[in-house]
Amino acid sequence: xxxxxxxxxxxxxxxxxxxxxxxxxxxxxxxxxxxxxxxxxxxxxxxxxxxxxxxxxxxxxxxxxxxxxxxxxxxxxxxxxxxxxxxxxxxxxxxxxxxxxxxxxxxxxxxxxxxxxxxxxxxxxxxxxxxxxxxxxxxxxxxxxxxxxxxxxxxxxxxxxxxxxxxxxxxxxxxxxxxxxxxxxxxxxxxxxxxxxxxxxxxxxxxxxxxxxxxxxxxxxxxxxxxxxxxxxxxxxxxxxxxxxxxxxxxxxxxxxxxxxxxxxxxxx
Amino acid sequence: xxxxxxxxxxxxxxxxxxxxxxxxxxxxxxxxxxxxxxxxxxxxxxxxxxxxxxxxxxxxxxxxxxxxxxxxxxxxxxxxxxxxxxxxxxxxxxxxxxxxxxxxxxxxxxxxxxxxxxxxxxxxxxxxxxxxxxxxxxxxxxxxxxxxxxxxxxxxxxxxxxxxxxxxxxxxxxxxxxxxxxxxxxxxxxxxxxxxxxxxxxxxxxxxxxxxxxxxxxxxxxxxxxxxxxxxxxxxxxxxxxxxxxxxxxxxxxxxxxxxxxxxxxxxxxxxxxxxxxxxxxxxxxxxxxxxxxxxxxxxxxxxxxxxxxxxxxxxxxxxxxxxxxxxxxxxxxxxxxxxxxxxxxxxxxxxxxxxxxxxxxxxxxxxxxxxxxxxxxxxxxxxxxxxxxxxxxxxxxxxxxxxxxxxxxxxxxxxxxxxxxxxxxxxxxxxxxxxxxxxxxxxxxxxxxxxxxxxxxxxxxxxxxxxxx
Numbered sequence: 001x002x003x004x005x006x007x008x009x010x011x012x013x014x015x016x017x018x019x020x021x022x023x024x025x026x027x028x029x030x031x032x033x034x035x036x037x038x039x040x041x042x043x044x045x046x047x048x049x050x051x052x053x054x055x056x057x058x059x060x061x062x063x064x065x066x067x068x069x070x071x072x073x074x075x076x077x078x079x080x081x082x083x084x085x086x087x088x089x090x091x092x093x094x095x096x097x098x099x100x101x102x103x104x105x106x107x108x109x110x111x112x113x114x115x116x117x118x119x120x121x122x123x124x125x126x127x128x129x130x131x132x133x134x135x136x137x138x139x140x141x142x143x144x145x146x147x148x149x150x151x152x153x154x155x156x157x158x159x160x161x162x163x164x165x166x167x168x169x170x171x172x173x174x175x176x177x178x179x180x181x182x183x184x185x186x187x188x189x190x191x192x193x194x195x196x197x198x199x200x201x202x203x204x205x206x207x208x209x210x211x212x213x214x215x216x217x218x219x220x221x222x223x224x225x226x227x228x229x230x231x232x233x234x235x236x237x238x239x240x241x242x243x244x245x246x247x248x249x250x251x252x253x254x255x256x257x258x259x260x261x262x263x264x265x266x267x268x269x
Numbered sequence: 270x271x272x273x274x275x276x277x278x279x280x281x282x283x284x285x286x287x288x289x290x291x292x293x294x295x296x297x298x299x300x301x302x303x304x305x306x307x308x309x310x311x312x313x314x315x316x317x318x319x320x321x322x323x324x325x326x327x328x329x330x331x332x333x334x335x336x337x338x339x340x341x342x343x344x345x346x347x348x349x350x351x352x353x354x355x356x357x358x359x360x361x362x363x364x365x366x367x368x369x370x371x372x373x374x375x376x377x378x379x380x381x382x383x384x385x386x387x388x389x390x391x392x393x394x395x396x397x398x399x400x401x402x403x404x405x406x407x408x409x410x411x412x413x414x415x416x417x418x419x420x421x422x423x424x425x426x427x428x429x430x431x432x433x434x435x436x437x438x439x440x441x442x443x444x445x446x447x448x449x450x451x452x453x454x455x456x457x458x459x460x461x462x463x464x465x466x467x468x469x470x471x472x473x474x475x476x477x478x479x480x481x482x483x484x485x486x487x488x489x490x491x492x493x494x495x496x497x498x499x500x501x502x503x504x505x506x507x508x509x510x511x512x513x514x515x516x517x518x519x520x521x522x523x524x525x526x527x528x529x530x531x532x533x534x535x536x537x538x539x540x541x542x543x544x545x546x547x548x549x550x551x552x553x554x555x556x557x558x559x560x561x562x563x564x565x566x567x568x569x570x571x572x573x574x575x576x577x578x579x580x581x582x583x584x585x586x587x588x589x590x591x592x593x594x595x596x597x598x599x600x601x602x603x604x605x606x607x608x609x610x611x612x613x614x615x616x617x618x619x620x621x622x623x624x625x626x627x628x629x630x631x632x633x634x635x636x637x638x639x640x641x642x643x644x645x646x647x648x649x650x651x652x653x654x655x656x657x658x659x660x661x662x663x664x665x666x667x668x669x670x671x672x673x674x675x676x677x678x679x680x681x682x683x684x685x686x687x688x689x690x691x692x693x694x695x696x697x698x699x700x701x702x703x704x705x706x707x708x709x710x711x712x713x714x715x716x717x718x719x720x721x722x723x724x725x726x727x728x729x730x731x732x733x734x735x736x737x738x739x
Contacts, residue, residue: 021519021562023550047521049562050569055369055396062565064520095397097372099386238393247550249561251518 001229002037002267003192007076007203009246013254016068022046022248025188025235027059028080032091034232039078045069057094058235067252074246079267080232087218087226089208089233098210101183105239108186110175111156117141117172118179127182128217131209134180135219138173144222151240166205167240169221173207174239183210186243187218190232192264202262205243208236232264274417274677275689276340286341286737287680289455293448294338294680294687302337302682305447309335312443334730335440337447340679340692340712347458347736350413350421350696351706353605356596358409358698361428361583363599365405369396369579374598380591388588389636390581392544394551398568398577401474402702405577406584407539408434408467409698413606415677422609422674424693426592428584429576430541433711433725434697435499438463438506440733441709456738460709463697464506470701471507471537477570478522483536485509486526488517490542490558500541509539519562524572537573538563544578586635586669587613609674615666623670624661627654630670631721632661645721647673676721679732681714691715692732693723708736 011020026041028034041061049062065072104110110118120137121130141159148163155175158168170186177184184207191204206220206227218227227233237243250256277287297305313332342350367373368385369392375382385391410431412424441460445452468485475483489500491513504511510526517535518525525532540547546556551564566572582588590611593604612619612630623630632644644657661668678689696710712732713723723729 019518019520021550023562023565049519050522050565050571052565052569053397054568055393055398060565060568062519062522062562062569064562066520095370096393097382097386099382100391100393100396103387103389241554249550249554251561 001082001192002079003082003190003230003232004079004265004267005076005190005232006261006263007190008261009074010259011072011074011248011250012257012259013070013250013252014257015252015254016070017250017252017254018067019251020063020065020067020069020072020248021251022063022065022074022246024061024063024074024246025058025243026061026074026076026245027234028078028189029057029089029092029233029235031089031233033083033085033089033227033229035081037079037081039080040076042075044072046072055095056236057092070254082229082232084228086228088214089216089218092216098183098216101185101210101238102178102181103238104175104178105242107152107154107171107239107241108175108178109154109156110179111159113159114156114172114175115179117159118176121176121180127209127211128214130180131177131182131211131217131219134176134209135173135207135221136224138169138176139221139224142169142172142221144169166201166220166222170205170207171239173209173219173221177207177209184208185216185236186239187233187236188240188243188245189227189234190262190264191223192230192266202264203260204231205240206231273675273689273691274415274420276415276677276679276692279418286343286346286735289451290339290341290680293451299686305337306682308447309337309443312446313439316439333436333725334716335443336681336690336714336716336730336732337444338680338682338687339444339451339733339735341735341737343737344739347708349605351708353421354409354411354413354696354698354706355704356600356602356605357411357423357426357592358406358700358704360592360595360599361409361426362404362406362700364595365428365577365580365583366399366403367599368582369398369405374595377598379594379598380588384585384587384591385582388582388585390544390579390585392579392582394564395568395577395579400577401476401573404474404700405580407470407474407575407700409700410695411606411698413694413696414609414674415692415694416675417677421606423592423606424609425586425589426584427695428580429543431695431697432496432499432541433695434463435502436731437697437709437711437734438502440711440731444733455735458708458736458738460707463707463709464503466699466705466707467503468507468509470699470703470705471539471573471575473701473703474573474575475536476567476573479536481534481536484526484533485537485539486512486517486535488512488514488538488540488542488547488560490546494541496541514542514557514559517560517563519560519566522566522569522571524560524563524566535572537575539575544581547574547578586611586633587615587666590669609671612670614661614668614670619670620661620665623668624658627658629673631673632657632668632670635667635669643722645673648719648721673721676715676723679712679714681716681730681732683716683718688718690718691721691723694734710734
């Protein structure tokens with residue numbers, strides 16, 4: 001597919017702040033499944049800071065905005081050619097050892113219920129079949145319902161609730177995979193959703209599980225599939241916060257409010 | 270004869286380095302000693318050198334007791350120690366560059382990958398980063414104990430932000446003021462070049478993007494930190510700014526310091542803040558102590574951070590076991606300083622041995638420091654041992670055990686006169702473009718008779734440490 005992205009994040013502060021610092025993972029990953037045609041990130045009055053490729057292969061770009069400022073906009077526009085690799089992250093250059101992704105973080109810590117859920121996958125032979133099974137049981141256990149959870153909901157809480165969004169699905173899958181010794185990580189990106197997809201689905205998240213012999217393989221429990229040509233991968237981390245496309249902090253007393261719009265379109269009709 | 274090596278008396282004979290101190294000791298009447306001790310305390314209090322002790326309550330500005338009886342090394346004893354310390358500091362840095370790079374030592378099967386990659390001190394955020402001059406740990410504090418004339422063992426390594434060097438400097442300063450004659454009669458190597466060497470070391474690791482004479486700052490968590498005195502003392506001696514997180518900010522590709530003349534670019538941050546707190550954008554988002562955006566500047570070559578984030582993975586007590594292996598692997602040398610034999614409670618066979626021999630062993634938490642959360646078997650009651658047994662069983666991987674070492678003693682002034690007390694040694698090795706060690710260290714002394722715990726947080730004291738010139 002040839003996907004176009006238009007992604008606007010607008011930050012408003014109820015009183016002007018003195019400065020804003022941001023760290024972006026907003027560039028599509030370089031791997032065999034996607035090729036960037038053009039891509040541009042702009043920040044209102046932003047001063048570009050350091051840029052580098054981190055150990056996980058993500059392009060990181062820092063930005064600062066000098067205050068006083070009461071509104072800034074991060075605007076991402078670009079087009080990406082995508083291929084269906086059945087979720088396999090082929091040709092991705094990275095240095096972090098998979099084993100690093102066995103370490104729990106607060107939102108991905110497994111409680112007894114998650115651990116029990118993870119055990120069901122042991123009926124399968126081999127890591128790939130187990131990963132597929134885990135993605136299926138997580139999808140069954142957590143129904144998609146926007147608004148049921150919030151940004152800081154943990155995997156354990158989402159499972160107890162039985163409802164959540166893609167972030168909760170990804171956290172729960174990661175937690176389960178780590179329980180049975182499979183390295184797993186959180187991936188943020190975009191999704192082209194055909195059936196009147198809402199904005200919260202276009203800015204999407206899923207999980208990757210490391211399968212010996214294959215490498216990292218994506219699983220999207222929210223949509224019961226592996227990432228294909230409808231997906232654009234941005235970056236990864238141990239959990240949602242670690243993989244966030246935008247991490248930012250403002251200096252000052254202004255209280256922040258956020259407004260996000262994402263449009264992903266297929267240019268090849 | 271005592272089972273402990275006495276550094277001053279060998280049988281009835283005075284060992285060479287202490288020869289002159291015997292006369293000094295004998296010539297000092299008790300009244301003068303009391304007077305001098307009071308004078309020393311007064312001096313320390315006037316300088317303001319105090320050390321808050323966590324979890325003990327009482328006076329947070331308590332002085333660490335200073336013992337006036339110096340600890341002495343000969344030039345040849347020190348020469349060997351120096352070689353061993355520098356060797357270890359080089360190996361530890363080579364290890365850090367390796368594990369954040371290709372991980373050759375793990376591929377070679379010389380250290381278990383789990384100990385490194387699943388270590389809580391391993392920082393994914395710096396994987397692939399090669400800091401300036403290939404140095405992660407710029408100040409390596411190596412805790413050493415002695416058990417005989419030629420037997421030295423490394424107890425632990427401190428690769429993050431080892432504290433205590435201000436005591437090395439202040440103890441000397443105060444001894445020279447109180448006993449100038451002693452320093453005229455003995456040829457003692459000076460230690461006062463330490464701040465200048467530290468400054469030079471920090472300047473030598475200026476980042477890639479720095480084309481000017483580097484501006485260095487010392488980043489402290491603030492005055493409530495137990496080592497704040499040391500932070501301000503070192504900044505002062507080096508002639509650099511002492512800053513808190515709020516004094517710095519990131520703009521564009523650099524870190525800046527607020528000054529009365531406007532923002533000034535900062536090139537090297539000597540931080541005395543833990544990794545978790547240095548940048549809320551990268552690590553703990555609730556940290557107010559750090560500088561938002563600092564890590565991105567660091568990773569893109571705009572600033573150097575000393576010690577480098579992630580350095581802690583080399584000084585964890587489970588990784589410690591493998592330091593001799595690092596020396597062989599990276600340097601192709603045999604380790605000059607030996608490790609204390611260590612049992613990993615995470616290993617089944619080791620755990621069984623440890624649980625069967627708790628009353629003989631010292632057990633420590635893998636990530637513990639400051640003498641907290643440890644068990645000294647021979648000095649503990651049955652109840653203490655049993656409650657510690659439960660803790661180990663609950664989380665074996667969190668504990669290591671070592672034999673109770675026969676720490677050497679040195680003469681120490683006590684209420685009844687002079688008596689042997691157990692000591693350890695913490696030298697501070699500086700690693701930048703070069704590698705340097707001033708001839709001196711912090712000697713910590715367990716002031717309670719028979720005690721083997723020298724940590725200041727557990728009531729230990731300090732001594733001036735002499736290295737005699739050839």
